[in-house]
Amino acid sequence: MSLKIGVPSKGRLMEKTFDWFGARGVAMRQTGAEREYSGAVDGIAGVELVMLSAGEIPRELAAGRIHLGVTGSDLVRDKLADWNTQVAELAPLGFGHADLIIAVPAAWIDVDTLDDLDAAASAFRAAHGFRLRIATKYHRLVRDFLTRNGIADYQLVDSQGATEGTVKNLTAEAIADITSTGETLRANHLKILSDSTVHRSQATLFLARAADWPPAERAVLAALATQLGLTPPAL
Numbered sequence: 707m708s709l710k711i712g713v714p715s716k717g718r719l720m721e722k723t724f725d726w727f728g729a730r731g732v733a734m735r736q737t738g739a740e741r742e743y744s745g746a747v748d749g750i751a752g753v754e755l756v757m758l759s760a761g762e763i764p765r766e767l768a769a770g771r772i773h774l775g776v777t778g779s780d781l782v783r784d785k786l787a788d789w790n791t792q793v794a795e796l797a798p799l800g801f802g803h804a805d806l807i808i809a810v811p812a813a814w815i816d817v818d819t820l821d822d823l824d825a826a827a828s829a830f831r832a833a834h835g836f837r838l839r840i841a842t843k844y845h846r847l848v849r850d851f852l853t854r855n856g857i858a859d860y861q862l863v864d865s866q867g868a869t870e871g872t873v874k875n876l877t878a879e880a881i882a883d884i885t886s887t888g889e890t891l892r893a894n895h896l897k898i899l900s901d902s903t904v905h906r907s908q909a910t911l912f913l914a915r916a917a918d919w920p921p922a923e924r925a926v927l928a929a930l931a932t933q934l935g936l937t938p939p940a941l
């Protein structure tokens with residue numbers, strides 16, 4: 707047995723995760739070819755690296771198939787019901803920043819806030835006979851946010867990528883997606899509603915409450931937490 711840690715298997719998140727652990731004396735590396743999803747950890751005994759899609763790490767944590775995992779705080783909150791009963795946040799890692807926001811066409815000059823969206827949604831329904839469509843892949847986070855803000859006259863439409871294009875393609879009137887530089891929103895003639903930050907996301911190290919935590923794994927966790935300069939979590 708060993709302590710399994712799931713990390714993003716490609717791209718910027720993978721590289722920055724490796725940098726973060728490496729700077730703390732835990733050297734992670736990809737083994738095999740560039741596209742081969744296997745890895746190893748040096749500098750600490752008993753830790754096994756599992757390379758996974760960032761989007762699948764929340765599910766693997768919830769199932770207890772990995773003990774620890776690095777992924778975006780947005781993905782954990784969206785993919786897991788009552789996320790903090792299933793995982794514990796051990797440390798924000800300071801990279802992978804992105805804001806989940808709601809945006810509407812820049813041409814909607816009277817719509818700048820959630821209250822304006824609420825009014826626009828009612829008017830839209832009266833005019834068109836169906837609810838204003840908001841395209842997103844963040845269903846749970848967006849639904850909860852809109853409910854908390856008293857907005858009900860809308861429907862979510864699923865978009866798993868290129869979400870900003872749905873407005874131009876006439877499959878949605880508004881979108882809820884992550885933004886970092888804002889370039890994609892600008893290029894698609896969309897503007898952010900000023901009070902619509904649903905979540906400020908960053909890459910985060912999570913612990914799986916449902917994983918097996920026999921004494922050997924607890925000891926590895928304690929050693930790893932010390933090495934990383936984290937308070938060892940209570941299990």
Ligand SMILES: Nc1ncnc2c1ncn2[C@@H]1O[C@H](COP(=O)(O)OP(=O)(O)OP(=O)(O)O)[C@@H](O)[C@H]1O
Nearest residue numbers: 759760761762778779780781802803804884886907
């Ligand atoms: N500019 C950005 N674009 C996309 N994701 C970003 C950006 N900045 C930070 N992130 C974060 O990266 C994470 C998504 O990473 P990634 O797209 O690799 O995941 P994935 O859903 O597993 O992708 P794929 O399905 O392509 O494997 C999210 O937590 C997101 O908030």
Ligand SMILES: O=P(O)(O)OC[C@H]1O[C@H](OP(=O)(O)OP(=O)(O)O)[C@H](O)[C@@H]1O
Nearest residue numbers: 867868869883884885886887888889890
């Ligand atoms: O604010 P920006 O810096 O422009 O970044 C935001 C964009 O990046 C992400 O898309 P990604 O490239 O991951 O592709 P996707 O649309 O397939 O999710 C996100 O969904 C936005 O579209």
